[in-house]
Amino acid sequence: MNGAASEAVGAPELSVRIGSLELRVPTLMGSGCYGSGEEYAPFVDLARIGGVVLKSVTRHPRLGNAPPRLVAVASGMLNAIGLQNPGIDSYLANDVAKFADRPCAVVGSVAGFSVDDYAHVTERLAARDEIDAIELNISCPNVGSEGETFACDPRLARAATRAARAVTRKALIVKLSPNVTDIAAIAREVEDAGADALAVVNTVRGMAIDVDAVRPRLGNISGGLSGAAIRPIAVLAVYEVAQAVRIPIVGQGGIETARDALEFILAGATAVGIGTGNFTDPRAPLAVVEGIRSYLSARGCARITDIIGAANPAFKGV
């Protein structure tokens, strides 16, 4: 009891709000990297990770891309999974009920190939009590040009967001692509269309070639680059988006340590996403949270919200 009392007095407050979604700690496990959470439950107390963004689900079943789907590259990895998933019908019937007992926030992820897809899948998934919020994946780089088109065209980004917004009142997080000329312009459209928050960013398009076999290493030829290699790209994207919108940002891209996460928070992110970082050590999210806590304590900050955007003079704020 004494320990709990002293912690209550001394420990900085790490809880944040992403729209109506409340997180005890400001970390979300990135979609497609964390399964449904249960895969990591033997190694990590899920009550301490904030939340998990589930693997994206689409209207119809998808077998996913032909292997190889992964390549390790300098300071990161390329992936091209191709949105393998059982489709929304099977997902609702067989999978979603299992998410009810997760001791963390559960964010459903919706991918699509038309505005109607986004509306249809969002409406049905968000209707389930097991799902606390929706992430709209308009930026998958691995399903042909259609997948990422929505994040690369301001009008389509607006249309997909508006369609999803119309069918749910749960927190709606729209995941943006770094593979654009002006991410701030896309962010403004998505905010204006009714998004509660933005996830910044998805993977960066890339490829690797096997020079001995004289062919691309990925079955899909191109893939999404993640890991430390993309962190500076992602930090800048958060910095620029945070100057353009007022809604919260979930900053992500190569976060492995607390200091990595703090870069995003100081640039203007309210919470951070951890994906590839879990592949190095499943305890990475716990170390990130502890490190943020220590950083705040050392600076005499009572709460994380004191430092959001602190390194961004034009931060518009939440």
Place this chain on the structure above:
Amino acid sequence: MPALSTTPAIHRTVVIDRREAGPGIVVVGLNAPALARATHPGQFVMVVPPGGERAAVALGVYEASSERVSLMVATVGPRTAELVALRVGASLDVLGPLGNGFDLDALGDDVAIVAGGVGLASVLLVAQALASRGTRARLYYGARNAAALVDAELFAELTIPVALATDDGSSGYHGYVTDLLVAARPPSAIAACGPAPMLRSVARIAAERNIPAQLSLEEAFACGVGACWGCAVGIDRASRQAPAFPEPAPGEARAYVHARICKEGPVFWAHELRW
């Protein structure tokens, strides 16, 4: 393959011995009693990188006695170089045991074990388990050259006949290890681990002779725990290892689905793979 997995955990281990087995190949012994008890032949671990900077490395569990687990590490890049450089006394965190191992009950009474290179690391426990059951087994073991043929004597100690092959003829048969399999009397079943070209050859031989074969697929994993779906392989929809997946829409009917090598595997029946 029936579910031959066990509940994994993070094991904090200490390096208790270290042996140079061949050029760039080191066997690292770890004090890990709980992991040793839980591991089934053919399962693997994800090794958390000691430097914390690189992705975890998947390694088959080589030996598992009462207190000790060992891993065979071949230097192929910076991640494995970091493990090869580990000294006695260093601490090492590993996640495991992971995946589904070999189904020993389904191998019959005259088993051919086929190993290529450091694929040997995934079949020593198989050989030990078969020996302790009194099941007849033999090892066909191939590598690039004589120096890369390591630890065959551990199989010989089990009184398992060993046939060697090298690509350059510097030891044993001059040619592929699968040539030895072709020339041998047909076994009741095959248990194999090695590089993909060798496994594909084993699968072809097994199909031609109607011999059941269990293959442990070697693959670079990202998560190793079934979360990312990065290590996919095509598998018959009817396989017991096939993940539940809805029928595809009419017109795109396909008889296979993608299984995760790290979760549904790494050991699969050769005749069920669509690769």
